[in-house]
Amino acid sequence: MPVQPAITAAPPGFEPVPARVLTDIETLPCDLYIWRGPRPILYAMRGGDLRRVVARAQRGMSFLVREIDADLLHGALAASLPRVLANQRMSPIERSKTAYSIAAKVLAPVFMRDRPLDHDGLMMTQNAVDAITFRMLEDEDLVWAMVATMQKHMATHTHAINSAVYGIVLARFTRFGGPQEIRDVARGGLLHDIGKNRVPKVILDKPGPLDAVEWQVMRGHAKAGHDMIVRALGYAPSYAHIISEHHERCDGSGYPTSRAGSQIALDSQVVAIVDAFDALTSRRPYKTAVTAFEALRLMRVAMRGQFNDELMREFIKLLGGWNALSGGNVSGEVSNPDLVGSLRVAG
Ligand SMILES: [Fe+2]
Numbered sequence: 065m066p067v068q069p070a071i072t073a074a075p076p077g078f079e080p081v082p083a084r085v086l087t088d089i090e091t092l093p094c095d096l097y098i099w100r101g102p103r104p105i106l107y108a109m110r111g112g113d114l115r116r117v118v119a120r121a122q123r124g125m126s127f128l129v130r131e132i133d134a135d136l137l138h139g140a141l142a143a144s145l146p147r148v149l150a151n152q153r154m155s156p157i158e159r160s161k162t163a164y165s166i167a168a169k170v171l172a173p174v175f176m177r178d179r180p181l182d183h184d185g186l187m188m189t190q191n192a193v194d195a196i197t198f199r200m201l202e203d204e205d206l207v208w209a210m211v212a213t214m215q216k217h218m219a220t221h222t223h224a225i226n227s228a229v230y231g232i233v234l235a236r237f238t239r240f241g242g243p244q245e246i247r248d249v250a251r252g253g254l255l256h257d258i259g260k261n262r263v264p265k266v267i268l269d270k271p272g273p274l275d276a277v278e279w280q281v282m283r284g285h286a287k288a289g290h291d292m293i294v295r296a297l298g299y300a301p302s303y304a305h306i307i308s309e310h311h312e313r314c315d316g317s318g319y320p321t322s323r324a325g326s327q328i329a330l331d332s333q334v335v336a337i338v339d340a341f342d343a344l345t346s347r348r349p350y351k352t353a354v355t356a357f358e359a360l361r362l363m364r365v366a367m368r369g370q371f372n373d374e375l376m377r378e379f380i381k382l383l384g385g386w387n388a389l390s391g392g393n394v395s396g397e398v399s400n401p402d403l404v405g406s407l408r409v410a411g
Pocket of ligand 1: 256285310
């Protein structure tokens with residue numbers, strides 16, 4: 065049977081599901097459809113035999129689920145994440161790609177502008193990133209596979225996942241703290257920009273420089289994000305300060321409170337570095353991406369003094385080591401030295 069290409073669009077009322085993400089689901093939580101004619105056709109029923117689905121998944125097929133079933137599917141996917149990450153039948157890079165796809169699928173709704181952040185959604189988000197954190201603490205092969213898997217889309221949720229992964233890598237290798245501290249870096253890295261849901265899209269994606277009023281709105285995302293998390297949980301979690309501090313800078317040039325040096329928590333300083341690095345190496349509506357090398361150079365030269373020196377050195381060492389391992393192909397698309405004059409990483 066010919067391989068059906070991945071579905072990138074879906075008919076109204078349905079959402080596409082890359083087959084690979086279903087690999088380690090125990091029981092099918094909802095009906096699965098395929099789309100070959102005018103209408104989707106029922107392919108496997110809820111609670112049905114997953115072996116057939118997995119066999120298809122190995123051929124690279126995609127499926128559809130009804131939008132009303134999406135939460136059921138996301139719950140099952142999130143629950144399967146620890147199994148995927150530990151699945152020794154897959155190579156580290158396969159595990160990492162599958163885990164990234166699952167994380168992207170599960171976390172996308174949390175970062176949607178039109179959905180309020182609720183307690184259950186936030187708990188599932190925390191659990192998903194915790195699964196990645198704890199596996200990456202145990203499995204060094206997976207660490208480098210995750211770095212290699214990073215996708216440089218414009219979407220807020222992929223930036224969030226990337227920041228969490230880079231944060232875990234930096235915190236893990238600087239022996240920055242125990243598993244709980246690293247878990248907080250990952251959670252804070254994942255949720256640091258959640259407050260952007262409160263920034264109008266016209267400002268967020270404006271293709272030119274922001275005026276003074278727009279900047280003020282943009283800068284509000286740090287506190288807005290902190291408040292969203294506290295509201296959803298009913299208390300301030302141990303990573304809440306990372307969200308409000310991720311744009312503070314060591315030289316006092318950051319926001320919202322212009323704290324400097326040791327006034328900024330160390331885990332916030334970790335997230336500040338990985339956030340800026342991933343923003344620079346990703347394409348956005350208002351800028352192209354720079355290579356990892358250029359991003360690190362910009363952070364060391366054009367943004368001198370803004371980031372913790374010691375952490376910066378470690379981060380460069382880590383990415384340099386990984387770059388050597390991967391044949392010098394660290395992600396980042398377009399080399400653009402002119403970017404120095406028009407840096408807008410702060411978004
Ligand atoms: Fe931010």
